[in-house]
Amino acid sequence: MPETHGAPRRRDERSQPSRERDASGRDAPLYGALDLGTNNCRLLIARPSRDGFRVVDSFSRIVRLGEGLSRTGRLDTRAMDRAYDALALCAERIVRKGVDPVRLSAVATQACRAAENGAEFIDRVRKGTGLRLRIIDPAEEARLAVEGCLNLIDPKAEGVVIIDVGGGSTELSWLRRDGPNWKTTDWMSAALGVVTLAERHPEPEGASPADHAQWYETMVADMGAALAGGGVEDPEMLDLLRRNRAHLIGTSGAITSLAGIHLKLPRYNRDRVDGLWMTRAECEAAAERLKRLGPDGRAKEACIGPDRADLVLAGAAILEAIQRAWPSERVRVADRGLREGLLLQQMRADKAPPKRRRRRRGRGRGPGGA
CATH class of the missing domain: 3.30.420.40 (ATPase, nucleotide binding domain)
Incomplete structure (x- = not known):
């Protein structure tokens, strides 16, 4: 690609x-x-x-x-x-x-x-x-997310996994450097997103800290099983991730909200979130803070609000499952994705010169023929 x-x-x-x-x-x-x-x-x-x-x-x-x-x-x-x-x-x-x-x-x-x-x-x-x-x-959804996030890839990286966490599904794409370009080597789609995962595992009311932690781990395990079922195996990418020569890019409202919590923003600010680098420990710390806040506390957070209060932990659980399956010390947050991919795709198509039709040679004699 x-x-x-x-x-x-x-x-x-x-x-x-x-x-x-x-x-x-x-x-x-x-x-x-x-x-x-x-x-x-x-x-x-x-x-x-x-x-x-x-x-x-x-x-x-x-x-x-x-x-x-x-x-x-x-x-x-x-x-x-x-x-x-x-x-x-x-x-x-x-x-x-x-x-x-x-x-x-x-x-x-x-x-x-x-x-x-x-x-x-x-x-x-x-x-x-x-x-x-x-x-x-x-497949097209995954490709468009990649298209929209390409310029967030670390120029020094040799590989990247791009994660598009949606409401009903999560798409992952594995990319490897191919000279000056990037090539998608594999992709998968899991039929679990923040809405479907949250509906499958409603947050328990009045649960003890231990029970609440177990509820969260159940979501992580559910997503982990979906990843395993995707059948993607890439030992070389795992090696690159472990040696910090590859990284993750995460695009979704849940992941940008996680970044906002990490930055302790008084209100959401795309300038500070889009392109932000977070370590794995910082992602886990932000998720722990979300757990402690509870539904009411999350609803009051400007970077989350009442519309996402019951979904953001499902997004954190999806990211946690991916980080366990594909361990990376760095994830780059993307406030961009499919829409940007659509725009770039159509603009490039319109800019491309039309293909010239080859003229077929006539069967008759040319000028000067007898």
Whole structure:
């Protein structure tokens, strides 16, 4: 997989309006990327730039589309209504900004993949908002997360494992340096995300510290079993990780919240979180603090809030399970991923010159033939 100019490295590069121009001197066109996940609905609108792109507008809302899905196999009516309302707002922003539909990439992931009525909901969204969401498979989801995180890889590293923790699934990609580029050597998808894991193991009320610790370990073990079931074996990557010549990159709301807790931020600050390096010990210490806070305390934390209070420990447990299976002293936190991957993919495709059709030689005689 080629290393490309990726998502912008600093917040100001994402948020300041830009008047990038194309070869003709006109303003570069706007592109949109919409990601409807199991827990979140996110939109990014940006213009191409020399170093990747610059964000013009963004939107994010927790909708919990996959709430109850693991029990019923269907999207809940209220969950669909929440997601529909958020998508309608996204559609309004897209029209208001003047994004051409051909430059909008809109995708849905695990909740719509797994639900019996997922396609039905996608059709409802198309008819009601005009948005044409495409349900992508886990392989594409993993690839897009890699695309969005490439420029967070340590330039000195020889390998990296990129972790995309979603609401309904977790995708992992193993990459190895291949000259100046990066090559994906393996990937897997586990049908466990923060929503599904939290629903499978509800946090016990009034539990003793020992019982609460056991509850957390049960989540870690559940994710560990899912990783083992993925069948990925890479002794060389394990060796690189142990020798600190490879590292992890984690992208998800749960992992960025963990970083915010580690930094003791009074409010979430992307500038300080995106690209942050955390040691394994720091990840474990942040998880311990979350346990001590309890549900009410977590809800009061500005980097978590009531919408994520019951999910953030599930995310910490997923990361802990991955760190046990693929021991790394360093993890880099990414406040970027699938949406950025969608933008970069479409911008690169539009920039590529059209393939020239080869002219077929005529069978007749050429000029001067007898």
